[in-house]
Structure formats: structure tokens, C-alpha cells
Amino acid sequence: MPHSHPTLTAPPDAAAERQVRATAARARTALVATLVPVLLLTLLGAWWLWPDADARPPVLDTDGPGVVYASGVVTQVRPDATGMDQASARLDRGDEVDLHVPPEYVPELAVGDHVRVAALSAPEVALDAPAGTEPTLTTTYLFVDFERGPPMLLLAAVFAGLVVLVARWRGLAALVGMGVGLGVVGVFTLPALLQGRPAVGVALVTSVVIMYAVLYLAHGVSVRTSTALAGTLVGLVATAGIATWSSGAAHLTGLSGEYALDLMSAAPEVRLRAVLLCGMVLAGLGVLNDVTITQASAVWELHAARPESTWRQLIGRGMRIGRDHIASTVYTIVFAYVGAALPLVLLVSLTDRGLLGVLGSGEIAEEVVRTLVGSIGLVLAIPVTTALAALLVRLSAAPAAAARARDGDDGTAPGAGVPGTTTAGALGAPAGDTVEVPS
Incomplete structure (x- = not known):
């Protein structure tokens, strides 16, 4: 009668555990090696583009004499x-x-x-007054x-109170990050544009500094937040590149806005096309931040629910969420513009021009291109962020998975598993794969 040897899972040895921890450390190192140089390059760009304090345009006096x-x-x-x-x-x-x-x-x-x-x-002097009358x-x-100050202050107070009440310390950190972002725009972006600094450089420096501040303040310093930041940076670079091409190809001048001529007369150094291009990048900033942090968080939660998921499985499940996010965000962008520019849309609807003629004219064309550029950057950022998150969540979670497998904290006895196999995640191989162990 043939006998069978008992087959047990080979417990991970110290060397295998060290390999797993080294893999996770390399993933974190690669992330730091990417994000830190980007930040240093951004700070260098801010120093190079910083507006001259003595070259500011004169203050526009809106009060007449008396x-x-x-x-x-x-x-x-x-x-x-x-x-x-x-x-x-x-x-x-x-x-x-x-x-x-x-x-x-x-x-x-x-x-x-x-x-x-x-x-x-x-x-x-009265018309019938005698000559010489004072x-x-x-x-x-x-x-x-x-x-409008009091009701606006009340709304702001209600908003801030609700954010802190619901999101607590994270909400307070988000408000601080928003203040930092607005400070960057006021101190750097606006003066730089008024002095004619290159639009793409100003837009990227502004956006990157704001993203570093907002994401890390609101969501903390972690691999998950860094993954969302990396995806946002990819989307920002893509948005800036597409905005540069489209503004030239569509011959967008920035002259169609109602304040364009006033701005040119008040600040002769400003380039209206540069202002338009910088506005395109900044307009997509908030949406990019929203979708990338959501995608990174979604992938992390998917992995927590099913730690055995492979990289491909995490990407597939994450992109199912991402497609819904793309669909909802794209029409949100469009209707946000329609709502903000409703008087202009009503006026245009009364003209006798065709749809293509209306969309290709003046201020409408600028807003259409702005919407399309932001949407393209959004669509590109979601798969990139999802793929990075799927890779990094498995690498960063590998030491914890190895420790659970070693100590039996995953609900099984130490070393228990499929007869004749051991979980590959404990050995540093992709989770979900198996390695045969000879009996």
C-alpha cells in the first residue's frame, strides 16, 4: 500500500523575510528618489522665476479724486x-x-x-450767481x-466648521493646505505672470508646490499619498504639454475676455496667452488632486479587503472604479462651466450662428479648450495612478504579509496552507502565485 508523506507549507526563513523587507524598502526608496528631486527642481524653478520686487506694475487706482x-x-x-x-x-x-x-x-x-x-x-457755482461768487x-x-461681506463670511465660517466637524483634524489640515495654495498664487503666480515670466514654468511650479503642500498636509506622509502625488504630477505635465500645443494650434490669444484690454493697459508686460495657458493648468489642478487621491485610496482598500490579489487584479478592480470616476468627473467639469457662464451661453443662444461657429469663437473657444485639456489630463492620470498604486501597495504591504504568515495572524496556523505549496508573497514573489515545495 503506497504511503504518502505529509506535505506542509515551508515556513519563510529569515533570509526570505529580509528579501521581502528589502523589496519594500526599495519601493519606498524609488518613490523618494523620484519625488524629492522633483521638489528640488521645482524650488529651483521658483527661484529662477521669482518676480522682481522692484519691477511690479504700479497699483491700479480705482478711486477718482475727491x-x-x-x-x-x-x-x-x-x-x-x-x-x-x-x-x-x-x-x-x-x-x-x-x-x-x-x-x-x-x-x-x-x-x-x-x-x-x-x-x-x-x-x-449756481448759474445765476453773480460774478466772483466762491x-x-x-x-x-x-x-x-x-x-456682501457679512453673508460671505457667514458662509465661509459654516463651510470651515462643517469641514472640521466631519473630517476633524484632516479637514483642518485641508483648510490649512488651501490657505497655503492661495498664498502661493498671491505671492508667486500673479506677480510672475504680471512681469511676463514663462507661462508653462510658472504654472508647473505653482501646481507642484501646491500639490506637495495640500496632499501631505491633508492626507499625511505615506506611500499612499506619495503614489497619488506621483500620479498627479504625471497628469500636470500632460496637461501643461497639451495646453501649450492646443493654445497655439487653436490660435487662442486671451483677448476675448472682458478684462483683457484693461489688463494690457494696466500691466504692459503681461502676455495674455500666457495667462490663458497658466489658467488651463491651474483649472485642472483641483480635479486631478481629487481623482488621484481617490484612486490611490481605492486600490489600498481593495488590497486590504483581498490581500492575495495580484497586481493585474488590483489594476482591473481599481480601473472599474476609475472609469466611473472619469465618467462623472468629465460631465461635472462641463456643467460647472455651463453654470458659471450661463449668461454668456444664453446670449450666444440668441445669435444666428451655427453650433460650430459659436464653439469656435472668442471666449467660448477658450473655455471649450480649457475643459478638454483638463479632461485629457484627468483621463491620463487615473490609469497611471492606479497602476502605481497597485504596484506599491503590494510592495509596501509585503513585510506585514510575511509577518502574518510567519506568526499565523492571518487566521491559519503558522506554515499552514495548500499542501505542497507556500504562499509566494512570503518569499517576495507576487502574491497569489504558488511555489512548489518538494515533499
């Missing part, structure tokens, strides 16, 4: 009054004055509204705009 601004509360609205004195307001200092209100704003005014008022003082100073009060 104009003083004040805040007030509307006390009366007279829609049927002749002329422009169609409202009265009580100023903060207590005076009640008549306001000159443009006709289009009269239906929007109501008693109790907080408004901003311009007091315009000018010398005036002019008297006459003050005219003009409606400038509504005071």
Missing part, C-alpha cells in the same frame, strides 16, 4: 421717482442721504439692504454695490 466710500443701510426706495434719486440711505456716520441708483439696480434694492456708497464732492462744495452720493 471720492470717499462709506457704508449705509437703505431706508427708502422710490421706483417711480424721476432722475436717479430713487433711494435713500442712512450712512454709518448717521447722515441720511439721497442715492443716485442706476436703473438696472432699482428693482434689486429693498429697505434694510446694506450698500456701499461713493460720496463724490465737487465745487459748484464755489460751494457739493456732495453727490452714488450707489456702488451691495455689501
Whole structure:
């Protein structure tokens, strides 16, 4: 009667465990060796492109001589009054004055509204006054705009409070990262563009610095966050390259915006095409950050649910999530623009031009190209991030898997497994593969 030898899984020895840990260490080293030089290169680019403090354009003075601004509360609205004195307001200092209100704003005014008022003082002499009469100073009060500060501050406070309440310390870190990003734009990006610095360099330096700050502040320093950052960097480079080509190929000048000529007269050094190109890259920044960190987190969770999954299986499952993300994000980008530019879209819909003629004209063409460029960068970033995450999650989790296999913490006895085989993950081979052990 033939007898059989008992077949047990060969326990991983110390050398195999060291190999696994070395593999994980090499993965982390490769990630650091990629991201640290990128950061150093970015800081070098920021130093090279940093705007000169003495070359800033002069401050644009929006106040005319003799104009003083004040805040007030509307006390009366007279829609049927002749002329422009169609409202009265009580100023903060207590005076009640008549306001000159443009006709289009009269239906929007109501008693109790907080408004901003311009007091315009000018010398005036009556027509029938005798010669040599000294002019008297006459003050005219003009409606400038509504005071929107208090409701906006309330919204900001509610937003920040909810973010911290729901996301806790991570939400607070995200708010800090947002502040850092806006600071980078204000201190570096805007002055650099006003002084005519190269658009692609300014856009990439701005975007990379913001991404490093936002991702690591909000999500912590980890292999998962670094993977999302690497995917974001790929998407940013692709977006910048496509934006550079498309703005030239489509002959986008940046002159179609309503503030283009004012900007040229106020800052002659600025290049409007550069502003447009930089705006394309920055517009895709937030969306790229969203999809890459989501994809990295999804792959990490998929691996945690099924640690035995192979690299190909993780990519396949991660891309099923990524395709849904692509589909939802693309139409989100499109409808975000349609909603923001609805008055322009309504105006264009009244013209007698065909659809292609409308899409290829002026400001519409710029926004269409901006949307397409951002969407292309998004679509490219998702598979790259998914593939990197699938590779790095398995490598970074290999030491833990080996320790569980050694200690039996995975729910089986130490060394237990399929007769005649040992899990390859413990030996540094891809998880899910098996290695025959001779009986």
C-alpha cells in the first residue's frame, strides 16, 4: 500500500523575510528618489522665476479724486421717482442721504439692504450767481454695490466648521493646505505672470508646490499619498504639454475676455496667452488632486479587503472604479462651466450662428479648450495612478504579509496552507502565485 508523506507549507526563513523587507524598502526608496528631486527642481524653478520686487506694475487706482466710500443701510426706495434719486440711505456716520441708483439696480434694492456708497464732492457755482461768487462744495452720493461681506463670511465660517466637524483634524489640515495654495498664487503666480515670466514654468511650479503642500498636509506622509502625488504630477505635465500645443494650434490669444484690454493697459508686460495657458493648468489642478487621491485610496482598500490579489487584479478592480470616476468627473467639469457662464451661453443662444461657429469663437473657444485639456489630463492620470498604486501597495504591504504568515495572524496556523505549496508573497514573489515545495 503506497504511503504518502505529509506535505506542509515551508515556513519563510529569515533570509526570505529580509528579501521581502528589502523589496519594500526599495519601493519606498524609488518613490523618494523620484519625488524629492522633483521638489528640488521645482524650488529651483521658483527661484529662477521669482518676480522682481522692484519691477511690479504700479497699483491700479480705482478711486477718482475727491471720492470717499462709506457704508449705509437703505431706508427708502422710490421706483417711480424721476432722475436717479430713487433711494435713500442712512450712512454709518448717521447722515441720511439721497442715492443716485442706476436703473438696472432699482428693482434689486429693498429697505434694510446694506450698500456701499461713493460720496463724490465737487465745487459748484449756481448759474445765476453773480460774478466772483466762491464755489460751494457739493456732495453727490452714488450707489456702488451691495455689501456682501457679512453673508460671505457667514458662509465661509459654516463651510470651515462643517469641514472640521466631519473630517476633524484632516479637514483642518485641508483648510490649512488651501490657505497655503492661495498664498502661493498671491505671492508667486500673479506677480510672475504680471512681469511676463514663462507661462508653462510658472504654472508647473505653482501646481507642484501646491500639490506637495495640500496632499501631505491633508492626507499625511505615506506611500499612499506619495503614489497619488506621483500620479498627479504625471497628469500636470500632460496637461501643461497639451495646453501649450492646443493654445497655439487653436490660435487662442486671451483677448476675448472682458478684462483683457484693461489688463494690457494696466500691466504692459503681461502676455495674455500666457495667462490663458497658466489658467488651463491651474483649472485642472483641483480635479486631478481629487481623482488621484481617490484612486490611490481605492486600490489600498481593495488590497486590504483581498490581500492575495495580484497586481493585474488590483489594476482591473481599481480601473472599474476609475472609469466611473472619469465618467462623472468629465460631465461635472462641463456643467460647472455651463453654470458659471450661463449668461454668456444664453446670449450666444440668441445669435444666428451655427453650433460650430459659436464653439469656435472668442471666449467660448477658450473655455471649450480649457475643459478638454483638463479632461485629457484627468483621463491620463487615473490609469497611471492606479497602476502605481497597485504596484506599491503590494510592495509596501509585503513585510506585514510575511509577518502574518510567519506568526499565523492571518487566521491559519503558522506554515499552514495548500499542501505542497507556500504562499509566494512570503518569499517576495507576487502574491497569489504558488511555489512548489518538494515533499
